Each structure stands twice: as C-alpha cells, then as structure tokens.
Amino acid sequence: MxxxxxxxxxxxxxxxxxxxxxxxxxxxxxxxxxxxxxxxxxxxxxxxxxxxxxxxxxxxxxxxxxxSRDGLYKAVLVEAHRRFITLDELQAIATGDGLPQDKLRRILDRLVTRALAPKEWNGNVLARELLSPGSHIEVLFEQEIGPKFRALSTVLSEISDIPVGDPALVRCAVSVGAPCAMIFVARRNDNPLSRRIEDMGKDELVDHLLSFALGGLQAIGRDFSAAVSGSN
Incomplete structure (x- = not known):
C-alpha cells in the first residue's frame, strides 16, 4: 500500500x-x-x-x-546586464586569491572581453537604455548594478585603502567602470571611434585601463590618507 x-x-x-x-x-x-x-x-x-x-x-x-509589458522590459534589462557580467563572476574574482591589482585586471579583462564580443541583443538594449534612460533603469541599479558595484568596490578599497562606502571610493568605482561602459556603447554602431576600438588589441587595451585605474586609485588613496591624517 x-x-x-x-x-x-x-x-x-x-x-x-x-x-x-x-x-x-x-x-x-x-x-x-x-x-x-x-x-x-x-x-x-x-x-x-x-x-x-x-x-x-x-x-x-x-x-x-x-x-505587464513594462515587467517584461525590466526582465530584459536584467538579463541583458547579466549577459555582460554576472554578480557571481565579480564576487568570485573579488573574494579569490591574488593581489588586488591582479583581481582588478581580471575584472577589466572580463569587461573588455564582453565589450569587444560580437554584437548581440543585450548590448543593443543596454546601449539604448544608457543613452536615453527612463524609469525602467531603476531595476538595473536595484538588482544588478548596485550589488556588482559593491563587489567591485571591495577590490578598489584594497588598492586605495579607502573604506567601502566612502564617497571617494564611489567616485573611483565610477571612474574605473566608465571607460568599459563607453567601449561597450561605442561599439553598438559603426563610427570612427568604434573602428579605432576594433583595431586595438584586447590585452593592450586592458593593460592601459589597468595602469590608468591604478594611477588614479593610488593618487586618490594618498589624498584620502593625507586628509584623514590632517584631521586627527
């Protein structure tokens, strides 16, 4: 039975x-x-x-x-961003072994690789929304950009010695991520800038972005430390 x-x-x-x-x-x-x-x-x-x-x-x-149709579009935006980079990917790099500089290079390599990948619909959707954002973009900040931003910030904090959550580190994270977003958006259409980007070697571009980011992070970190010391 x-x-x-x-x-x-x-x-x-x-x-x-x-x-x-x-x-x-x-x-x-x-x-x-x-x-x-x-x-x-x-x-x-x-x-x-x-x-x-x-x-x-x-x-x-x-x-x-x-x-609703709006609900579908929000789901499309979330999926588009996940196809660019997932939170799991960022967290695995941020919490993994290695020097913080090496972690940042791996993150930049991942972002640039995806930005230079063959054009797919997720790139077109994100580019349209970033160039002309509407109320739907809030779902990206809540579900994707915010958590990923925090994962990136932990690596930048290790490099700069600026605490996570400090406005100075927020500005640093924007400065590091913005060039990758620009490459991603610029490649959506054929134009002189996109053709220049196409001609660049991926590793050379990653190395340049890393050097630029490290220089800025170290300089801002020194200013931050000096300000903290001066206030004590």
Whole structure:
C-alpha cells in the first residue's frame, strides 16, 4: 500500500516538474525575442503583439510571466546586464586569491572581453537604455548594478585603502567602470571611434585601463590618507 502511495505521489509530481521546466523555457524565449526586437527597434516601437508572435506564444503569456509589458522590459534589462557580467563572476574574482591589482585586471579583462564580443541583443538594449534612460533603469541599479558595484568596490578599497562606502571610493568605482561602459556603447554602431576600438588589441587595451585605474586609485588613496591624517 505504501508503495502504491509513493508511486501515486511520484506520478502527481512528474507533470509539475515538466510544467515548471516548460514555463522557464517559455519565459526565456519571450525574453530573448523581446531583447532582439527592442535592441533593434527600441522599447517604444516594440509591441507586445510583435514580441508574442516572434516568441511563438499568445499575448496572455507575457502577462502571465511578467505581469505587464513594462515587467517584461525590466526582465530584459536584467538579463541583458547579466549577459555582460554576472554578480557571481565579480564576487568570485573579488573574494579569490591574488593581489588586488591582479583581481582588478581580471575584472577589466572580463569587461573588455564582453565589450569587444560580437554584437548581440543585450548590448543593443543596454546601449539604448544608457543613452536615453527612463524609469525602467531603476531595476538595473536595484538588482544588478548596485550589488556588482559593491563587489567591485571591495577590490578598489584594497588598492586605495579607502573604506567601502566612502564617497571617494564611489567616485573611483565610477571612474574605473566608465571607460568599459563607453567601449561597450561605442561599439553598438559603426563610427570612427568604434573602428579605432576594433583595431586595438584586447590585452593592450586592458593593460592601459589597468595602469590608468591604478594611477588614479593610488593618487586618490594618498589624498584620502593625507586628509584623514590632517584631521586627527
């Protein structure tokens, strides 16, 4: 009898597992379709009907998985940023072995590699949002940029001796990340700057960004230490 109960229970659970898997695949397909269409045409010009048709689902599926068209776009932005770099990747580098300078180089190498990668929809979506940000960008700061910013800050703190959370370190993190974001955005369209970037060697570019970042971090760190000493 107990064997029958276990069998019945397994029979009941199996379809649920399949449904969850199908739901995750459908959700991912909708995000991918929305990302490609929004990356090509912009959010305002991309209708839910077009996304549903491209993904091979009905309109109700968008509301079911994301609540609304705005909810879908927020999910697209989050996925786009994760395809650029994940929080797990940054935390693994930040908490791993090695000198802080070596950690920073690994982070910059990862960012530049992704920035120079073949153009995909996530790059187009992020570039559009960064160049013309709307209210949806808040989800990036809450779910992606904020946590990743803190992971990067721990490495910059080790280099500069500026405490995490201090406004000076926040400015340093912006200064380190901004060139990578510029490369990422500049490559979305063919222009003189993007062609110059294409001609640069990846390792040479990473080494330059590292030297530039270390010089700035060390200088700001010295100023910070001098200010702290002077106030004591």
């Amino acid at each position: 107990s064997q029958k109960k276990r069998t019945d229970r397994n029979d009941e659970e199996a379809p649920q597992r399949t449904t969850r898997g199908d739901g995750a695949r459908t959700r991912a397909r909708i995000i991918d379709s929305a990302g490609r269409l929004i990356g090509a045409n912009g959010f305002a010009e991309t209708t839910s009907k077009a996304i549903a048709a491209d993904a091979g689902v009905d309109l109700a599926s968008i509301n079911y998985h994301f609540g």
